[in-house]
Amino acid sequence: MEATLDRPAFFVGGEWRDPSGGEAAEVLEAATGKALGNAALAASADIDAGVAAAREALRGPWGGTTGAERAEVIRRFGAALKARGRDTAQLVSRENGMPRALSMGANGFAPAIMFDYYAGLAAGLDADDVRHGPLARIRVRRGPVGVIAAITPWNYPQALAAMKIAPALAAGCTIVLKPSPETALDAYAFAEAAAEAGLPPGVLNVLPGGREAGAYLVEHPGVDKVAFTGSTAAGRAIGEVCGRLLRPVTLELGGKSAALVAEDADLDVFLAALPEVSLANNGQTCHASTRILAPRSRYAEIVDAVTDTVKALRVGDPLEKNTQIGPLVSAAQRERVLAHVDAGRRSGARLTAGGSIPADHSEGWFVEPTVFADVENTSPIAREEIFGPVLVVTPYSDEDEAVALANDSEYGLGGTVWTADQERRGPGGTDRDRHGRCQPLRPGRPGPVRRGQGQRARAGARTRGPHPLRRAEVRLPASGGPMTSIDTTTEPAALLERRGHVAVVTLNRPKAMNAVNAALSVAAGAALEQAQQDPEVRVVVITGAGRGFCAGADLKELAKGNRIDDREHPEWGFGGIVQHWIGKPVIAAVNGYAMGGGTEIMLSCDLAVIDETASLGLPEVKRGLFAAAGGVIRLQRQIPLKIALETILTGEPMSAARAYELGLVNRVAPQGTALDVALELAELIAANAPLSVQQSKRVVHETWSAGSDWGPETWAINRDAVKVVFTSRDAKEGPTAFAEKREPVWEGR
Numbered sequence: 001m002e003a004t005l006d007r008p009a010f011f012v013g014g015e016w017r018d019p020s021g022g023e024a025a026e027v028l029e030a031a032t033g034k035a036l037g038n039a040a041l042a043a044s045a046d047i048d049a050g051v052a053a054a055r056e057a058l059r060g061p062w063g064g065t066t067g068a069e070r071a072e073v074i075r076r077f078g079a080a081l082k083a084r085g086r087d088t089a090q091l092v093s094r095e096n097g098m099p100r101a102l103s104m105g106a107n108g109f110a111p112a113i114m115f116d117y118y119a120g121l122a123a124g125l126d127a128d129d130v131r132h133g134p135l136a137r138i139r140v141r142r143g144p145v146g147v148i149a150a151i152t153p154w155n156y157p158q159a160l161a162a163m164k165i166a167p168a169l170a171a172g173c174t175i176v177l178k179p180s181p182e183t184a185l186d187a188y189a190f191a192e193a194a195a196e197a198g199l200p201p202g203v204l205n206v207l208p209g210g211r212e213a214g215a216y217l218v219e220h221p222g223v224d225k226v227a228f229t230g231s232t233a234a235g236r237a238i239g240e241v242c243g244r245l246l247r248p249v250t251l252e253l254g255g256k257s258a259a260l261v262a263e264d265a266d267l268d269v270f271l272a273a274l275p276e277v278s279l280a281n282n283g284q285t286c287h288a289s290t291r292i293l294a295p296r297s298r299y300a301e302i303v304d305a306v307t308d309t310v311k312a313l314r315v316g317d318p319l320e321k322n323t324q325i326g327p328l329v330s331a332a333q334r335e336r337v338l339a340h341v342d343a344g345r346r347s348g349a350r351l352t353a354g355g356s357i358p359a360d361h362s363e364g365w366f367v368e369p370t371v372f373a374d375v376e377n378t379s380p381i382a383r384e385e386i387f388g389p390v391l392v393v394t395p396y397s398d399e400d401e402a403v404a405l406a407n408d409s410e411y412g413l414g415g416t417v418w419t420a421d422q423e424r425r426g427p428g429g430t431d432r433d434r435h436g437r438c439q440p441l442r443p444g445r446p447g448p449v450r451r452g453q454g455q456r457a458r459a460g461a462r463t464r465g466p467h468p469l470r471r472a473e474v475r476l477p478a479s480g481g482p483m484t485s486i487d488t489t490t491e492p493a494a495l496l497e498r499r500g501h502v503a504v505v506t507l508n509r510p511k512a513m514n515a516v517n518a519a520l521s522v523a524a525g526a527a528l529e530q531a532q533q534d535p536e537v538r539v540v541v542i543t544g545a546g547r548g549f550c551a552g553a554d555l556k557e558l559a560k561g562n563r564i565d566d567r568e569h570p571e572w573g574f575g576g577i578v579q580h581w582i583g584k585p586v587i588a589a590v591n592g593y594a595m596g597g598g599t600e601i602m603l604s605c606d607l608a609v610i611d612e613t614a615s616l617g618l619p620e621v622k623r624g625l626f627a628a629a630g631g632v633i634r635l636q637r638q639i640p641l642k643i644a645l646e647t648i649l650t651g652e653p654m655s656a657a658r659a660y661e662l663g664l665v666n667r668v669a670p671q672g673t674a675l676d677v678a679l680e681l682a683e684l685i686a687a688n689a690p691l692s693v694q695q696s697k698r699v700v701h702e703t704w705s706a707g708s709d710w711g712p713e714t715w716a717i718n719r720d721a722v723k724v725v726f727t728s729r730d731a732k733e734g735p736t737a738f739a740e741k742r743e744p745v746w747e748g749r
Contacts, residue, residue, distance in 0.1 A: 008038070053202035499681070
């Protein structure tokens with residue numbers, strides 16, 4: 001056991017505090033069952049100290065900070081998490097068995113991205129909102145809820161803790177974090193990052209503990225709100241307590257999601273996504289689509305295909321790069337999963353894959369990925385959350401029965417629908433699917449995810465926003481007296497979806513024509529960085545929500561003297577990220593109005609598709625502004641100098657047809673189809689060897705910047721790319737596949 005992994009103290013009031021008692025948890029490595037470290041467990045006296053420190057911090061300087069001041073601290077916090085992200089991700093994999101590739105995203109990068117996102121939101125929380133009521137104008141003033149009890153599980157410990165800590169900090173709250181004993185060691189990354197970022201003492205307190213500590217924290221009189229992620233049984237008990245105390249609570253609980261495979265589904269697409277959609281984190285994922293609903297007309301085909309796919313999954317050490325299924329978190333969890341498997345056998349279901357402990361993995365807590373066919377929807381294995389690598393396949397006769405089966409569950413957290421029909425939203429429309437998160441899918445293009453509050457008693461509550469963690473005071477200007485509390489909701493300023501190997505970043509301020517403010521700047525930058533870090537993403541598409549692509553800088557914000565860029569990266573301007581940070585091809589899907597900064601974004605992308613009704617332009621001179629490097633330099637490099645000068649100096653718009661004529665865009669799409677055309681282009685590119693594609697992009701841009709002459713610099717750029725590509729595995733796979741007359745399988749290395 002490594003002594004450095006022992007955590008004998010708690011982080012309370014900005015200091016390391018010895019526990020009041022002697023109870024500790026021995027954390028075992030999931031892959032070996034051997035001791036990984038020890039962590040002190042909090043008793044009631046320790047919880048008292050943590051809550052007292054949080055209340056004191058709320059009354060101190062932190063309680064008087066502005067949103068902009070908090071944003072600076074949150075950004076430093078995120079940077080500190082990012083700096084230790086790789087080590088944290090590896091530690092989590094050792095604690096709970098999460099495969100390394102997934103852990104790098106969920107525990108290594110996601111927390112930092114979450115903190116950056118909420119730092120952007122924090123800056124906008126200070127402004128009052130004036131509304132027109134029936135009798136008078138109403139002023140809405142937002143303030144922190146107070147002390148947050150954040151209780152997190154062991155399956156995605158870093159990401160789920162970040163979803164609670166970051167929005168709470170943005171709203172000005174203070175936090176007592178109680179992580180699960182199974183993953184107590186990695187939780188201290190938040191304590192270390194908080195200290196490094198200069199978070200005031202007591203704003204974040206970290207106290208690992210068991211069920212008793214959690215129950216005590218939930219009922220503590222010094223807590224103002226509870227945020228819990230975990231089992232449905234525990235969530236129901238917490239909900240009852242908070243209801244009795246009239247204490248706000250956010251619950252994210254269990255699931256038993258369905259993957260509804262339509263009769264026209266492309267089975268290859270479904271099978272390629274199966275490990276991610278249904279078996280992520282070894283099945284230890286609340287929204288995993290573990291119930292597969294298959295049409296009777298293709299039932300045998302689907303059962304055989306799912307069985308073969310699951311049997312072929314690589315089971316092994318979660319730290320190995322190619323591992324797809326790792327161990328479960330503990331011996332107790334393995335016994336629980338195997339008990340469900342035994343119940344499945346007794347129910348009369350047909351076991352087609354797995355069902356036991358792998359013969360070559362006697363150490364650790366491994367379970368073979370398992371498939372049951374011919375499962376009745378009344379069977380316990382179809383109704384109870386197993387939380388392990390176990391799938392069940394159930395047949396349906398028609399779409400009505402498919403929807404009925406999907407909805408016949410006590411859970412309602414999520415679901416997926418697989419169909420080849422581009423216009424289809426699921427059988428009869430996914431509005432018939434009573435789940436909080438439903439994702440219609442078609443070949444190569446997962447549709448947008450509807451996120452939100454679950455539809456059942458056992459579903460999850462709204463998360464990933466600051467609004468559940470803050471209270472708004474409503475005041476009438478005449479009297480100034482408090483009237484009532486209201487709940488406000490705001491959509492994220494940028495959205496990220498992965499559609500096969502294509503990531504779609506959507507600028508999401510449609511009412512402002514997606515004009516860039518600080519929140520959009522940070523959120524879009526974080527989304528692009530996440531797409532860059534995701535090894536499955538090969539091409540990125542940027543588009544806008546609503547009728548516009550991007551109206552450029554938010555002039556209302558500029559008029560107020562507010563910044564609209566990322567304070568940590570003032571050179572952000574989209575182009576800097578796209579051209580200097582994103583090594584993957586980026587396509588602009590210009591779906592509408594794109595002026596000023598919107599044109600600059602398009603110019604910075606590698607390729608562009610424009611709606612036939614859209615217009616471009618750099619109108620900055622009409623507003624007394626300057627197009628800056630993003631417009632002035634990029635435009636004159638892509639079209640003749642005199643035309644560039646006319647466009648810049650007159651500020652007049654340019655039609656889509658003119659942009660195509662000048663070579664500024666690759667394709668003009670029929671009205672309303674810019675994103676579809678861009679996705680088709682992205683899929684063509686994504687089908688090629690990713691390493692070769694990325695090196696080709698790099699060489700084109702770098703040699704273009706260096707000039708057209710074949711000098712030493714240009715030759716060196718080309719030589720480096722040749723060395724990288726021709727020594728890769730893909731360079732061997734391509735010719736081999738051609739000689740064997742088969743499609744190549746790219747590894748991207």
